[in-house]
Amino acid sequence: MEPAPKADTNVSQESIENMIKEIAELEAERKSFEAAEKILEAGKTNKKIEKLKSLLAEKRKQEKENKILQDKKSLEEAHSTEINNFNTLWQEKKNKLMEDLQKEEEKIKTRQKEEKTKTKEELLKSFPQKPKPDPKFLELRQLKYALLKSKQYEKAYEIEQQMKTHETQRQEKWEKKKNEKVEFEMEKLEKGFLKELEGFNKKKTLELFEFERKKNKEYDHLIKRYKNTANDIVLSQKTLKRRLSGTNKKGSAPQGGSEVVSSPKNIGSEKAEKPSGSMD
DSSP: OOOOOHHHHHHHHHHHHHHHHHHHHHHHHHHHHHHTTOHHHHHHHHHHHHHHHHHHHHHHHHHHHHHHHHHHHHHHHHHHHHHHHHHHHHHHHHHHHHHHHHHHHHHHHHHHHHHHHHHHHHHHHTSOSSOOOOHHHHHHHHHHHHHHHTTOHHHHHHHHHHHHHHHHHHHHHHHHHHHHHHHHHHHHHHHHHHHHHHHHHHHHHHHHHHHHHHHHHHHHHHHHHHHHHHHHHHHHHHHHHHHHHHHHHHTOOOOTTOOOOOOHHHHHHHHHTSOTTOOO
């Protein structure tokens, strides 16, 4: 329903004022006829007055109904704007929260990556480049020197090959043991990092849950306020219809600016019929 133009409201009010003025003029004219004992003229004038009063009552009725409809329309438009503003505001808040959480997560991951690199470097530096010579290697070396001294070159060469094979095998075992130790320490570090990220994700979940709780609380408050106001308009409309219905049953329209007041019984029934959707 399109809202009534402001000009129309002014015209309606002006029309009512003109009718009241005209009724007052006719009343004065009727009294003048009565004073002059012009009975027929007074009767005709009185009919005009009654007709105008009936039209005035109908106009006032229509004006009140239009006012209620306009109030309802204005409320709906204001509520729609409020909902849009609410969604925009809370979306901006959520974007900011998500951005802060993302930055915090990236900061943790960057620190962990740097710490992993540094720790691995320190672990590797803690091991010598080569393992220390073992007794067997030293024994073979002494034997090689002794064979060279006695000019047993072929046997010395064989011993030298044994030394190389032994050293290669020992180096491989040492490298394997070193890598296993580094890997073990890095796995321990990685588990600590995973635990840290799990803690952050729990915190993130709780913060998002709290955010949604606050948002929903604000939204419920907004909806409650809207429903209460809408219910008040509905009750006003029902009250007006009852009053107008009661007036029509009596066969007379409200005179001038007076209105029919509901009896205590009617007022009680109006409260009882308040929409169940009210959250008062």
